[in-house]
Amino acid sequence: MTSAADVIVIGGGVIGSAVTYYLSREGVKVSLVERGDVASGTSSACDGNILAIDKMPGYDSQVTLKSQQLLTELTESLDYDIEYTQRGSVLVVEDENQEQVARDWFARQKEAGLPMRYLAGKEVFEDEPLLARDVVGLVECASDASLNPMAFVYGLVDTARRAGAMVHPFTEATEILRDSVGTVCGVETTRGTMSANKVVLAAGVWTPAIAASVGVNVRIEPRKGHILVAERSPRPARRKVQEFGYLLTKFGGTEGRNVEAEMDRYGIAMVFEPTEHGNFLIGSSREFVGFDRCCNHHVLELMARRALRFFPRIRDIHVIRSYAGLRPYTPDHLPIVSPVPTVPGLYIAAGHEGDGIGLAPITGKVTSEMILGEPTSITTEPLRLDRFDQ
Numbered sequence: 001m002t003s004a005a006d007v008i009v010i011g012g013g014v015i016g017s018a019v020t021y022y023l024s025r026e027g028v029k030v031s032l033v034e035r036g037d038v039a040s041g042t043s044s045a046c047d048g049n050i051l052a053i054d055k056m057p058g059y060d061s062q063v064t065l066k067s068q069q070l071l072t073e074l075t076e077s078l079d080y081d082i083e084y085t086q087r088g089s090v091l092v093v094e095d096e097n098q099e100q101v102a103r104d105w106f107a108r109q110k111e112a113g114l115p116m117r118y119l120a121g122k123e124v125f126e127d128e129p130l131l132a133r134d135v136v137g138l139v140e141c142a143s144d145a146s147l148n149p150m151a152f153v154y155g156l157v158d159t160a161r162r163a164g165a166m167v168h169p170f171t172e173a174t175e176i177l178r179d180s181v182g183t184v185c186g187v188e189t190t191r192g193t194m195s196a197n198k199v200v201l202a203a204g205v206w207t208p209a210i211a212a213s214v215g216v217n218v219r220i221e222p223r224k225g226h227i228l229v230a231e232r233s234p235r236p237a238r239r240k241v242q243e244f245g246y247l248l249t250k251f252g253g254t255e256g257r258n259v260e261a262e263m264d265r266y267g268i269a270m271v272f273e274p275t276e277h278g279n280f281l282i283g284s285s286r287e288f289v290g291f292d293r294c295c296n297h298h299v300l301e302l303m304a305r306r307a308l309r310f311f312p313r314i315r316d317i318h319v320i321r322s323y324a325g326l327r328p329y330t331p332d333h334l335p336i337v338s339p340v341p342t343v344p345g346l347y348i349a350a351g352h353e354g355d356g357i358g359l360a361p362i363t364g365k366v367t368s369e370m371i372l373g374e375p376t377s378i379t380t381e382p383l384r385l386d387r388f389d390q
Ligand SMILES: Cc1cc2nc3c(=O)[nH]c(=O)nc-3n(C[C@H](O)[C@H](O)[C@H](O)COP(=O)(O)OP(=O)(O)OC[C@H]3O[C@@H](n4cnc5c(N)ncnc54)[C@H](O)[C@@H]3O)c2cc1C
Pocket: 010, 011, 012, 013, 014, 015, 016, 033, 034, 035, 036, 037, 038, 039, 040, 041, 042, 043, 044, 045, 046, 047, 048, 049, 050, 051, 171, 172, 173, 174, 202, 203, 204, 205, 206, 210, 224, 225, 226, 227, 283, 324, 325, 326, 327, 328, 349, 350, 351, 352, 353, 354, 355, 356, 357, 358, 359
């Protein structure tokens, strides 16, 4: 098979699908190449939160706010039910030790323009009546939302296909091809050669392996996370709830967090997400254990114990399944959305760690703008690939 397109996108997760969607919308002829089915990597082994609350105040949270706005527009344009709801989210402040750090965090985010509130005393239990009675506060972000991540990918791909995108599932990219002067000219795949003079590498944690085929070093590592799925039940929480300590497991540090060493070892922090169908998801864990995607029962047990500490009433609700996925981690917690300076025509859109579902709209839009040579919707300097060389 030999086929030609303007742009080849490698990877049919949420990021590659969003890039394909935004380019196709502009009339660009795109081929999306995915070695499994679409949404078969991390984008099907995650939660579906669209959160600004857990971003670093500043660039990180501003970019997320922009992505949240784009997502609101997307829910109108995608002809697909992605189970989108915008109920806001809260961070639970566990005790007095955490209170000052949480209030400082809240103040910085609010100053940066996030729609936030700090709830204390009885307001906490008016908001979430089933929370453990000893917690002392909640930080709320009203713009936060959630959706079904697999449905989101299907919606993006379906809509892109209708705009003319060619989607090639079960087609593995084996090599990025270059012409005699080193410019990208196509991709070798398990189903033949495809030509295009622009290629976007959006293969999540597998991005470094493909980039290495053209001598490019990409600083992305798999950071494993587990999820427990609970049976349908009356909602223990009305919206997304996570412990404030989640920020420590995400960004590093344990100060002010009152957990046993074993919980710290596996980066356990309570994340609780009700779904539209009445089930709820419980996270979270964070570990660097290579590409292993099997569930570790010890980690699942620790996660369940941590969830019970905040929601004692879920003790009798059954867990019906569990899974694990690999977050594409970068050392500074920001993704890479960038041209590759040493390989003209090659772009990278990967490394979104635990935020790829929420950042997919802005990533897709900005990558499309870069390829079309248009001004980008956000400053992309902090997302450059070569920032790690400096
Ligand atoms: C437990 C957990 C919870 C999470 N919760 C959230 C959350 O609530 N909100 C949020 O925003 N984010 C969350 N994330 C993070 C989010 O899931 C990821 O950031 C996002 O899914 C990454 O998308 P991606 O498209 O970059 O990667 P992927 O979804 O992994 O897609 C990459 C694709 O590339 C394909 N591929 C690889 N090699 C090749 C090749 N050679 N040729 C062709 N195709 C190839 C793979 O098959 C894969 O489908 C969570 C992650 C985990 C693990």
